[in-house]
Amino acid sequence: MNNLKEKKCFLLDMDGTIYLGDELIDGAKGFLKKVKEENKRYLFLTNNSSKNKGAYVEKLEKLGINAEEEEIFTSGEATTIYLNKRKQGAKVFLLGTKALEEEFEKAGFELVKERNKEVDFVVLGFDTTLTYEKLWIACDYIAEGVEYIATHPDFVCPLAEGKCMPDVGSIIALIKGTTGKEPLVVGKPNKYIVEAILEKYKLEKEEIAMVGDRLYTDIRTGLDNGLSSILVMSGETDEKMLENTEFVPNYVFNSIKDMIDIV
Known part of the structure; x- marks a missing residue:
């Protein structure tokens, strides 16, 4: 896990990673708090293009997470x-x-x-x-x-x-x-969304870890674009899907709660 401790930015999928529907996933707030305590950053990265940044800020606030629009990036x-x-x-x-x-x-x-x-x-x-x-x-x-x-x-x-x-x-x-x-x-897992993030936030690929619940979007984003990939089993992916996938993540956790100690 030492490699993850070196990461400066976590790209966080939202649906299935931070929350499911209107329910906050246990440990999400603790993880976000720890990232900021370590003077690192996170970006909420979602393929859902039906909402704008303001809508996500509002939703996260209702779930008890204070977020700024610049911390949210959509497809x-x-x-x-x-x-x-x-x-x-x-x-x-x-x-x-x-x-x-x-x-x-x-x-x-x-x-x-x-x-x-x-x-x-x-x-x-x-x-x-x-x-x-x-x-x-x-x-x-x-x-x-x-x-x-x-x-x-x-x-x-x-x-x-x-x-x-x-x-x-x-x-x-x-x-x-x-x-x-x-x-x-354009969106995950394709290079265009990663290139847009690198340009806008002045980041390097080796500084970033991609965290999400979907193998064919979140995990493939990391694998195809030179980012560390972290799968959380709190959303779409189940054990059978993980066993049979061609998109093998670098790291697997039950949920984002289990990542708190590795930041």
């Missing part, structure tokens, strides 16, 4: 950073919530909401307001050759009580079935 923000490098002020057809729309508008993008308009990118976020009409228009643009970006690849949004809420990955599969096309994906 939605990473996508705006990536697209602004490609074309500032681009015209975007966005499948996203009102919160994600506001984030894109704040970043300088022009949101197109009708068909048969000039569009630079189609962006698929975790859209809990998704309608058939929005999906149909997106598929038309994608089929016509408009570049297609997704905020993240997760298939299911983790919730308490084992509820099965379709996430972006499920909609990616639907769009592929309709258009035959797949998106460039």
